[in-house]
Amino acid sequence: MSVSLNTDPKVLFMTNLLEDLSSGAIKIPSFQRPLVWDWDQRHDLLCSVMEGLPIGAILIWQTKNNQMRQEKRIGPIQLKFEETFPVNQFVMDGLQRLSTLYCALFYDKNNLINDSSSLEHEVFCDLDSDSVDDLFINATHPSLKNIIKFIRDPKLNYDGNLDDISRYIPLNTILNSRLFLSHQRRISIDKEHRIDKSDEIQSAFKNYKIPIVPLESDRQDIVTKAFERINNRGTTMSEAHMVNAFSNSMQFEFLALLENLKKKYLVDKVNRNWVSIDDGIILSLVKIELGIDIYSKSPEKLSKSINESLLSKIFENFTQAIHFCERSLFIDSPSKFPYKMQLICILFYFFKCRNRDLDKLRAWYYVTTYAKAFGANARNSSNAINDFRKFIDDGVLTWSLNFKPEFSIATKKISLKNSRSRVWSHALYLKQVEVFGDSDLVTIESNLLKIPDELNNRYQSTYKNRAGMNFLCLEKTRKFSICDLSPREMSAHFLTDELVSMFNAGRYEEFSLEREQYIFSWEKDNIISTSISKLNFSI
Template sequence: MSSLHNSEPRVVFMTHLLKQLNLGEIKIPRFQREFVWDWEQQHDLLCSILEGLPIGAILLWETRKSNMKYIENIGPFELKKSNSEHNIFLMDGLQRLTTLFLSIYHPTDQIKNHVESNNYDIYCDLNSSDINNTFFQKKTIQKIHSDQYISPRYMPLSAIMDTKKLLKYQRTIPIEKSKWLDRSDDIVSAFISYKLPVVPLETNDQDIVTKSFERINTRGTQMSETHMLNALSYSTDFDLLKVIEGAKENYLINNNDWYDIDNSYLILLIKVFVGFDIYSKRTEELVKKINEDLIVDIFKSLKKLAIFSNENFCINSPNDFPYKLQLITLAQAFRANMKKIDDETLKAWFTFTTYTGAFGTTARNSSNAINDFQILLKTGTLNWTLNSSINVEKWTKNINYKTARVKAWSLSLSIRLDELKGNSENQISLIESRGKILRKIKHPTIETKKIHRSGLYFISRNNKAIDINNISENELESNFLDDELINIFNDGKIDLFCDIREEKIYQWEIENLVKPASELLNIKYDTKNK
């Protein structure tokens, strides 16, 4: 089987495939994606089978290769081991078969994690005539009825392939509920008789298999780029996902927020660390450049970046950067073989790219911003090549903390307040709360709820809006207020109040944050009021 050979497709009972999975006769290769289907997707699959609708073919790789690593459990259930010299690996249909295995086969005598197994206790409502309202998770039923007891109205889906369990359950159905018994038989019959088309792929050439694996994953739940890279780079001595997990343990284990960094960040880091554009889709070329040293380099850099970000930006999580690509870009400065750029320059770059929206316009501009930073690391000079003017906008609109400009605007408020006490308490609280300490002030006679102006927002670490008439003299200036401005607000001139305060905040941002950063980087900018 050194060359590709496709056997004739065949049709087999779904239950037979599930038995093969349990016995280890069909294996799940380590380079497969995670079991990512959520309950809604699982529910739709079960409904399709009950209706007799097709759910797609299953692709199996048949090989005599004996050194392939495979997964030893599905969810909380440990799989049995097969001693067969002929290996069969599941290549397409993972989510479908694992969903059915967990909910229907459900081998309770092979449970390794009882808590996790509760997520796969699925029941059928025999009282429902609507297929879409037939399948429920056990925890949902208990919540609906506010009771741990499950009525005989609900048949456990795991009884379908367990004759003893099915008979035991059916004996609990009250005599007067014969319709439930009939419905139970109908559901069991639908699942037991359901068949699936199987396409076998016979070859010992793993390159052919992984290329096929890439091409078939263009439908259904989209495979993440990380898992695709894992599949294509997989060999008997290199497992990308396993290497990533090991690097996390070695370098980020003491930092929970960074330890849980999403794999989408890692795929971008891999690209920039090997010199690819972040939007490159040259997967097969990228695979050739991936190795354990590269992954270790990335995680060493992340560890240093985590410390730097905490000390200089009060950022303690990858998700707290104004732009995701700022993290990707900055990480390059902490590579082992990289010429060290002083911290003040890195801070200036972070501030300037945040305020000018360097990563918030087009994909080309984002790529250019990363390339410009890479040149900065090599030459010490930042050449701005973005295809847009360098503007810093005054923020006057409503507050949505998800946007980079609002994060910067909010941070300026917290920095100004922290200057009063000489600490970073408000900055830390702002970032950790994801902006929840931003509160709109209220007027005694005018409804401000529908007035969408940033000038009405203040930092308040108490769970209520501040009263601007009762703040100390020292705090007035730190909140961008003065006596005249408070009088304007009290007189009900809300728009004028916002105009003046927003301008105060903007001028402070320019003079204290943007201007120093631009001067250090030697880049000019324009102010832009909208």
């Protein structure tokens, strides 16, 4: 059955729309992303307004629903509104554009939240610019470094050439006639073009109009569906922000609690790479615990099930899980996992298990990486997670995916951004540990991989990313030579006398193939087979 909605568009002056944001007549729902546009994106939008180009319609949800959480900041600017309105209006699509314009035109240093990026939002106009692309700069621009306080405040006496500061005008003055005229009065008579330019800027922004599309409905499920579909056309909206807004039953701010838990359990306890762990990973852990499919969008269902106690218990085990990742898997950041789902499973393991078998967990990591358990599609990844839950219960890894696990050799296109290359690099490291003993290495970076210095220059581009031609150099040397290695060093780098002879004879393709096979044989004997045995895994 279709739902009848009023979506007749209308057009408003941009300044009136921004004033509604300032007064609270239009609100920002908590599921919206904060202002994430960078300066280049914000700059282009300002240029479009100046040139009178369309910037797209704004979608506004109109509802009598009074339970929706709302933000009280736009970018670094605190909103201070107390007035109530008979109908609530929420920005559903267009927040990045509105936030950019609001911060530029309503910038007020007295209402700033402690934000290190606040200066990037304070916009000035260069009245001597020859093109619109050079018109807008922000407070971080080098040309403003020594004069910015005099540009901001016309009452301050400036000892230098007044023309230096009258060249620039704060964009937030164009809506304040008195302040705008104060800046214009500083412009000398021989710089009349600056007055003309400032009048042109004021007129462009004051007369700019934006189309508004209202969505009138009190049904939250309909609006949620519309919002998800809108955002799926571009950058997917964070489900965590949706949960934060659609959690009327919670007695806490979901996102604020996550930040507090990160500070309590992660800050000063683990390296900073882990502190910014994605909120979506936390939601995935909650879904697994609640038996919800990890790929389903269930903000309303989650909002009714999440509680502070559950989230705290999840975070209590984070540091132990992180130490395992760093010491056993050589991974020091959430972004360095072959598959994000592996990190989620490992965090869930530490959350659920008190009697932990870390050798088996490490074996599970290797098998799922080599066999690409999480690399096919969402359905198989969901099945792999269900297999992991059974693994937690009985320590045996089953395989319910719709393809047979296969373990293949690492050959071309070695890059630590893909899963096979990561475990290949682990094998290179573990071989050195086998030969030389334990090491303090925490993570394996791409700058540790070197091709032999003796490789003929004409072949370097051909073999740069070839597995058989890359060597792991833990000493971070700028170059690597294979011709003067001791027998022990040769063994640590998967080299034999025969392989060195091939290389010296320029038989590079044969050398690469043989060394890749040598490494893979060692992987099968020392990592894959060992891991399979520990998990009682049947291929």
